Amino acid sequence: MSWQGVPLNFFELKWLLIGQRMDEGFMMYKEIYDYCGPLSVFMYWLLDALFGKSLVAHHIISSLLIFLNAVIFNLLLIRNRVYKESSYLPALFFVLMVLAFPDFMALSPQLMAMTFILLALNNVFKRIANEVTDDLFLIAGLYLGIAVLFYPPAIVFFVSLLLSFFIFSTPILRRVALYFNGFFIPLVMAYCFYYWNDSHYYAWDSLIMRGFFGSRVVYFNIFENMKFLAIPIFWGLYAMLNTFAVGRLTSFQLKIAQTMLLIFLSSLVVIWLDVEFSSVQLLFFGLPMSFFLTHYILSIKKRRARAIIPNLIFISLIITPYIVYNQLQNDVWAVTPKQRSFSESSFMILSDRVDALREGDIRGPFFDPALSKQRLKELSDPIRAAAMIKAIDKALPTVIIDDWSKVPLLFRTFPDLGSKYELEAEGYYRKISN
Template sequence: MLRFFKINDPFRLLGILVLLLVYSGIYFFVLAAPVTQPELIWMLVGERLADGYHMYTDVIDDTGPLSVGIYWMLHEIFGRSFLVYKILAFLIAIFQIVYINSLFIKYKSFDENTYIPAAVMLVLFHLSFDMLVLSPALMGGTFLVLALGQLFAQTVLQKEGSDSVLLAGVFGGIAACFHFPLVIFLPFMVVSGIAISGFTFRQFLLSLVGYFLPITLCALYYFWIDALPEFIFEYIFASRVVDVYPHVGFYSLLGIFALPILLAVLGYFVGIWFKVITVNQQKQRQLIFIYVIFAILSIFITNRRTPYQFVILIPGLTYLITQIFVFLTQRKALLIFTVILFLGVPLSGYLWLGFSKMSGVLNQYELKVEKQHAISKGKRVLVLGKDVAYYWEAKLATPYLNYKLSDRILRDFDDLADMAEVYQQFLSERPELVIDQEGTFPELLVRIPQLAEMYLAKGNGVYVLKK
């Protein structure tokens, strides 16, 4: 298999596509990978915006402004369609694979023009079933890959490359508008630009202007619709100061990523010990090394602890692991590493999914639609808690989608302005069903007696709108 991808022939991409279909097919058709809670939340955001509401004021959530724009357009065109989300995520993954491979060929990252990086990257996309969901991390990571390509251009240019510097900043800023943890690209760009690419002061300023341009445009839009404070709080600050959603435990994440990280470390030392590289290749290696460090740091400011947050690590791991297969010459060692990569890495993801489904590890991540959720079918619903499966066949009523962010308003009983806002939201949208899993609603009924006249308790945290 390794020989197949070593040949510099664009038709090898057909092999990449076949393997991508095989690996993904095992996840979705054999192991029946579940729909996740975040996926439904992204759809609800798109649906709410399609109904004419505004993000951060009429939808309380911390999904990035450009991500919600994509979800909005998808809902306008296709409605609720998980298949469309999967297909688009699949196409984005293919684009990233092709782009990274062409990047390494264009800038001579390795002595051979090979499609091994594409093969490595497609395997890494199957570390977990949720790497191929249409997440903000995947969409924003695409622009991070484009920004990385512009920084690669700076490693070979011997003259001032203002266009690539500006584009690197613009792509990095766009990435941050898709997924806030990708804001980590700013210090990465500064460090790598000055230490490796040799930015002049003019280039440094140009890159900063490019970076803040998309963010400023987003801020101007929300200022225009009188939602700038909500944008700043909910998107930039709130999800960093409240507790994250611990969908997947640390040990599970360690089990998934232990093998590829080990291969990346081995690849790094193989590149140092077994190959004398050019100055440009050395700069690219340093660039990737710093990229991996900052990509890991971005995980600490994520709002949901899930494997898909690590998707931005894939380009860096791809480069490091590829060095094993490009620089090693011992056949037996290459055979062992090939088996580990093409069988061991995806198998670790398959085993984790199978074990997690049997042991209930995914209970806080998987969207489990059960009998009790049937009561919300076809209704306007508000869920005060983590079980968003009640929205499966229902519509969100009122802005309070992200409960942890909404809690600051719903439990602020002493603030008359917040209580008045909550009452107005209930009065205008009149949720037919309120599912209270956190004990918030009874206190709200005491504080706002008018709501107590509107709703009838049915037990187990279920409240029905009186007719």
Template sequence: MLSFFRVNDPFRLIGIGVYLLILTLAYLLINPFSFTTTQLSWILLGERVGEGFLLYRDIIDNTGPLSAAFFRIVDFLFGRSQLAYDLIGRALIIFQILYWNSILIKFRAFEENTYLPAIIMAALFHFCFDMISLSPALLGSCFLILALGQLFSQTVLQKETTESTLLIGLYAGIATGFQPNYLLFLPYLIFTGIAISGFSFRQLMLSLIGYFLPIILIGVFYFWREGLKEALEIWPLSFLTKKTNFQSVFDWFTLGAFPILLALIGYFIASVLRGSTINQQKQRQLIVLWLIFSAFEFLLIKRQAAYQLVIFIPALTYLITQFFINFKKGLISNLSFYLLIIGLPIASWWYWQNFSSPNYLVQETQESYTPSLMIMGNDLTPFQKSSLGGPFLNYELSKIYLEKERGLPEKARIYQLLQTQKASQVLDPNGDFKALLEQFPSLQKDYQATKPGVFELKK
């Protein structure tokens, strides 16, 4: 199988398509995973935006505004379909696989043109079940990989390319609109553009203009919808919320030790034992810095789950391909290939079926339907049969937002949010809503406590 994908023949993509189809059917038909807590929150966000409410202004959540718009489209077309989330995620993965393999061939990243990166990348995406489903990180990474491809072009072309330098910044800015944590890749683009690609001052300014253009357009949209002030207040708060560890770093290293080992060996062989062109050296520097900045991105994330790891996949694909390019034949290369392509997806499926955190996968609930529900806590399970009511979707962010020192205008703003978005039921395990009722006595006439931690809207 290794020799099959080594050949520079586009028809090898058929084999990759069959590989992805088999894995897709296995994941969907053989004991599939249920919705995750994060997926359920994105579904609720899409529904709420579809009802005419605006993220940040009316909904307190830390999802990127472009992702919120995308989830609204998915909700409009498919509703709460988990299959839609899975299939859209796989479509985005196929795009990344085809694009990244074409970039590596086009700019001569290796000694030989090969379709090994495509099959390796497909396997790495099956490191965890939530990496192959739709997420803000996956949406944003599609544009970051486009930016990386444009940076690769700068290692080959020996002239100023206005279009390429503008696109580098533009793609990165759009990625940040989908996933705010990707803001960290702005210094990556600046540093690599200057140090590796040799940007002139004019090229650097073009990239920065391209980067801030989509962000400015998002700001103009919020200004037009009278939500810019709230967006500028809530967006920075999202970086201050408490981190939720849905999966541990130990779990990641348990499954990822083998791919990481292959990547390290591939890097060592390519950089120390084998010669390479100046362009290939620059490309390798881009990849190494990409990994470093990707690691720093985890200082910003607030939901520690494997779907955030998709940002590492292009770089790991590049380094692992170096391993197989230089180990052309023999038992080691063939055994390593089968362990990666077949062993990793099977091992990850078994591992997460048995060791997934109970607070990550949404368990079936027997609770009755509630027209609109607001939960002042992290357990979103009751939302399986209910729609979001009220402005508070992300509990940790909402808690910080409510605890801020506020003057009379800001308190009036919170009161207006609660008054215009009355939930038919409020679950209040931590007493936050009770404190709000004490702060705004006029709301007490609308709600009654039916049991500890539960408030019902009076009819």
């Protein structure tokens, strides 16, 4: 977010590079080692094909998505008559909450998945309002399946919305089956695509084994930065407690509030489930917090309180982004300038940090460090070794930087590759000029 003076962060850089590699014709998961969701990868590829390696294009699309999500959220509340009076406060609060969270401009898988979670949530609200048609369940499942393809940990919302569907109504086996069928349709289509391209094992290993059960990557420490996020957290929790403690809810409104509470709890579970913790995961909290803040303001009866409290909330939320971005401790996730200058046209890096890739032409399949190390351990398998050398040979780098001391293993496994490079310094290999 250069316009705010916030540096490019690791995960934005990674998404840009994934899009670039996909546009060069490399197969995700088989030739690009990372656990980003398939539809998110498709979006990054599409943006790179249209605009090149452009962070501005990512930020423009993410801004449009934030606006779209705010509109969808507000419309589903108005059309389902969740509040006694129609209001645009939910959209306003949603935008203010999103602005308060670091990296809100990142075109993240979480932001893209949220659009389809909202569309599924609309069907849940319709069901709570006693609209009973079978397609509500089928389409809700379909939306959530698409959301999972953008961001796999969004499967938590599949469970929470399933509970919302059937806690408040008698479960019917046919509708449960439709909900699951809708959910699995996009997942099966994605599996068939990777199976057809002989990449299904790599997709499973990357998305499931690494994405859910691998080592944790922390880009953002919420405890160290809690004081800077105290304002939105305080108002959101206070409004939530007030909603359930004070009451004044109709039966319909209580069911909606309980559903939004499930969304809040699901957002917590997502943080626990995902192996990658970054500030963009906080976006999911924007939905329930906006809902409860709106209900709290609309329920204020005293005239003086109605004049003071909403303005106090607005002002405090408006100043929060300035506090966050001026004081936030972002040393972990910010991309620092390259410590070594590369005049070479391309390079491959085996390292736990990807910030050295910022200005170079990346080659090789190694993106996520944990997944890359696992692939290097599998070199004894001839099929997987063949896939790795094919990915490397498709675009040989001029320089290889080896922070893991794994290049000697690569060269022993692939002697032809080793014959093309010479050791220039420790962990620094240069392609031999012909």
